[in-house]
Amino acid sequence: MCGIIGYVGDEAAAPFLVKALKNLEYRGYDSAGIATICNGKVCAEKDVGKLEQVCGTHDLHGLPGNVGIGHVRWATHGDVTQANAHPHFDCKRQIAVVHNGIVENYQDLRTALECNHRFVSQTDTEVIPHLIEEYMDAGASLEQAVLQASKQLKGCYAFAAVSVKEPDKIVATRRESPLVVGSNAHRSFIASDALAFLEETNRVVFLEDGELVVLSKDITFLDNDGKPVKKDFKEVDWKWDQATKQGYDYFMMKEILEEPQAIRRATMQDRKLLLEMAIGILRSKQVVITACGTSRFAALVGRYLFSRLAGKFCDVIMASEFQYFSDSVDRNTLVIAVSQSGETADVIQGVKRAKENGATVYSMVNTVGSSLARMSDSVLYLNCGPEIGVAATKTFVSQLALFYLLSFTMANKLDDGLHDLLAICPKIEENVTKNNKKLQILAQKTRDKNDFYYIARGINFAIALEGALKMKEISYVHAEGMPAGELKHGTLALIERGTPVVVVCPNDYTYEETIANAHETKARGAFVIGLSEETHPIFDDWVVIPDVDEIFQPLVTVVPLQLLAYYSALTRGRDPDKPRNLAKSVTVK
Ligand code: F6R
Numbered sequence: 001m002c003g004i005i006g007y008v009g010d011e012a013a014a015p016f017l018v019k020a021l022k023n024l025e026y027r028g029y030d031s032a033g034i035a036t037i038c039n040g041k042v043c044a045e046k047d048v049g050k051l052e053q054v055c056g057t058h059d060l061h062g063l064p065g066n067v068g069i070g071h072v073r074w075a076t077h078g079d080v081t082q083a084n085a086h087p088h089f090d091c092k093r094q095i096a097v098v099h100n101g102i103v104e105n106y107q108d109l110r111t112a113l114e115c116n117h118r119f120v121s122q123t124d125t126e127v128i129p130h131l132i133e134e135y136m137d138a139g140a141s142l143e144q145a146v147l148q149a150s151k152q153l154k155g156c157y158a159f160a161a162v163s164v165k166e167p168d169k170i171v172a173t174r175r176e177s178p179l180v181v182g183s184n185a186h187r188s189f190i191a192s193d194a195l196a197f198l199e200e201t202n203r204v205v206f207l208e209d210g211e212l213v214v215l216s217k218d219i220t221f222l223d224n225d226g227k228p229v230k231k232d233f234k235e236v237d238w239k240w241d242q243a244t245k246q247g248y249d250y251f252m253m254k255e256i257l258e259e260p261q262a263i264r265r266a267t268m269q270d271r272k273l274l275l276e277m278a279i280g281i282l283r284s285k286q287v288v289i290t291a292c293g294t295s296r297f298a299a300l301v302g303r304y305l306f307s308r309l310a311g312k313f314c315d316v317i318m319a320s321e322f323q324y325f326s327d328s329v330d331r332n333t334l335v336i337a338v339s340q341s342g343e344t345a346d347v348i349q350g351v352k353r354a355k356e357n358g359a360t361v362y363s364m365v366n367t368v369g370s371s372l373a374r375m376s377d378s379v380l381y382l383n384c385g386p387e388i389g390v391a392a393t394k395t396f397v398s399q400l401a402l403f404y405l406l407s408f409t410m411a412n413k414l415d416d417g418l419h420d421l422l423a424i425c426p427k428i429e430e431n432v433t434k435n436n437k438k439l440q441i442l443a444q445k446t447r448d449k450n451d452f453y454y455i456a457r458g459i460n461f462a463i464a465l466e467g468a469l470k471m472k473e474i475s476y477v478h479a480e481g482m483p484a485g486e487l488k489h490g491t492l493a494l495i496e497r498g499t500p501v502v503v504v505c506p507n508d509y510t511y512e513e514t515i516a517n518a519h520e521t522k523a524r525g526a527f528v529i530g531l532s533e534e535t536h537p538i539f540d541d542w543v544v545i546p547d548v549d550e551i552f553q554p555l556v557t558v559v560p561l562q563l564l565a566y567y568s569a570l571t572r573g574r575d576p577d578k579p580r581n582l583a584k585s586v587t588v589k
Contacts, residue, residue, distance in 0.1 A: 001177075002100035003072045003192045007068055007189055008066065012064065017036075017070035023195045030075055030080045031081075036067060037163075042093055048080050069097075069098045073086060074583040077123050078123045081122075088125050095136070095161060097159055097161045100159070103127060106125075128159055142169060143222065144226065147173070156345060157177055168216045169216035171214050173212045178343050179206075180205070180206050180207070180369065182197045208374075254389075256432070262394040277409075280362065281334060281406065289337075290316070290319045290347060290350050292319045295339055295392070295395075300462035304458070306407055309408060320350075323350050334362065335351060337362070340387060340395035341370060341586075342372035344585070346589060349589060366395050391474050391576065424556065427548060430546070434544060449527075450477055452479040453491065456481075456484060456504035457513060467565070473565075473579050476579070484510075484514045485513070499525065504557050506531075530543070545560065
């Protein structure tokens with residue numbers, strides 16, 4: 001959803017900006033650009049394409065000056081064109097702006113500005129430099145102009161501005177889009193994510209909605225009335241090299257292989273906090289889990305765990321739909337929001353509404369200091385380090401691990417549960433080794449298939465959904481997951497000779513019924529891929545899974561499906577880390 005970066009320091013800005021943008025590319029990769037201030041001029045380069053391509057055709061590294069801003073784009077308003085790439089400028093090209101978010105009222109602002117200002121892009125962003133220009137022409141300083149401009153904007157944004165009139169500084173502000181400031185003795189940064197500059201410093205400050213930061217030799221924070229506020233730097237414990245590929249071809253593979261370690265790290269929680277949260281859940285009249293995409297599938301597994309281990313029923317609502325249920329949310333409601341990024345706009349919006357209605361909010365988040373973490377009453381962190389591949393993999397198993405911890409605590413069985421959970425990790429490791437070659441061959445075998453179906457029952461139903469989501473998002477193949485029992489209520493009509501049907505059927509109390517559903521597809525010609533501990537005559541292909549207790553099955557069934565999607569993407573010539581049209585942190589609604 002776009003990444004922004006700003007740098008002020010002793011050395012040339014451009015190399016730092018390019019390096020930081022590389023770390024932000026997971027947020028958007030359809031175009032890139034930077035602008036620096038030097039000798040009374042804005043120097044800028046921008047174009048469409050991934051950062052590497054843009055660096056290949058434009059001398060981004062060579063832009064002069066010690067102050068600069070940069071951007072990687074995930075298009076919302078306007079096509080993917082050079083004119084729409086950031087930075088954007090005012091009429092005199094004295095001001096440059098990079099922006100993440102959506103200015104909802106840009107059309108009205110643009111119409112009002114158009115009598116005096118010349119627009120060259122189709123973006124919502126371009127109104128910002130022109131607004132700043134208006135205020136600076138009327139005598140405002142850069143920070144006053146940014147403050148006044150931001151008061152005109154509706155929607156969500158984080159933006160950073162530079163001006164030749166005040167060449168030593170960057171002014172940045174945010175509302176509902178992330179912005180973090182980092183600093184060491186020689187250089188200061190602002191960015192959408194601390195990962196951007198983690199190689200330089202891990203001392204950070206997160207900006208609150210409406211706050212401004214003025215980055216120059218000193219760093220000043222202002223509130224939304226322009227009054228100075230004191231904010232303390234704190235250290236984040238992520239290491240920058242966790243965000244490098246460390247020899248792997250793709251982040252996604254590295255992150256799948258990190259899953260056992262991710263589970264172990266997720267178990268490192270404060271027991272007192274777990275107990276408080278478990279009691280909170282048990283005592284709540286109504287518990288609603290809200291999340292999007294893969295995080296929602298983790299929540300669906302969590303719902304089974306709450307019910308099976310602790311007899312606590314709860315609902316799971318897609319975050320983008322949650323706000324429409326706000327009539328039923330009140331002070332007796334406990335909302336559990338699950339989001340690896342902690343910045344997903346739909347989740348934030350739903351949680352805000354729920355809080356307005358008096359609900360208590362717990363969250364499960366990976367990114368320390370993210371918006372969701374800061375607005376929650378209690379937070380459990382995934383602790384699995386940065387996930388860079390756009391497809392969520394290790395964060396999914398970490399979220400599952402947190403649901404296990406909460407459920408075991410609710411059932412007063414945390415020690416036994418922890419022991420059993422940790423015993424799953426080596427089984428995942430062995431299983432990856434066992435299946436790796438087989439899944440590559442399977443991806444080859446099915447490379448001409450463009451419709452996949454995934455079925456399962458019970459606790460694995462959400463894994464069927466997740467397997468299908470992974471396949472479609474990185475391979476661009478149509479894939480649907482559903483409870484096996486639902487097939488015959490419509491989808492069966494789509495099964496033809498050779499249609500791959502992935503049947504997740506561990507040998508538990510759902511086995512016989514799921515196999516019966518697999519038979520129904522086979523009778524229509526399906527190519528049945530079975531995931532089970534043992535093979536079965538109905539399987540055309542068999543992916544072995546380790547024999548584990550029923551409640552832990554999602555941890556072992558999901559990994560082969562992630563690998564199948566990964567190899568299918570490679571077989572079809574796709575980049576699994578940067579699937580088309582998607583970005584990792586979905587900060588727009
Ligand atoms: C799929 C994927 C997305 C995210 C979804 C929610 O692989 O990554 O479906 O799960 O956008 O993101 P978070 O968890 O950051 O709220």
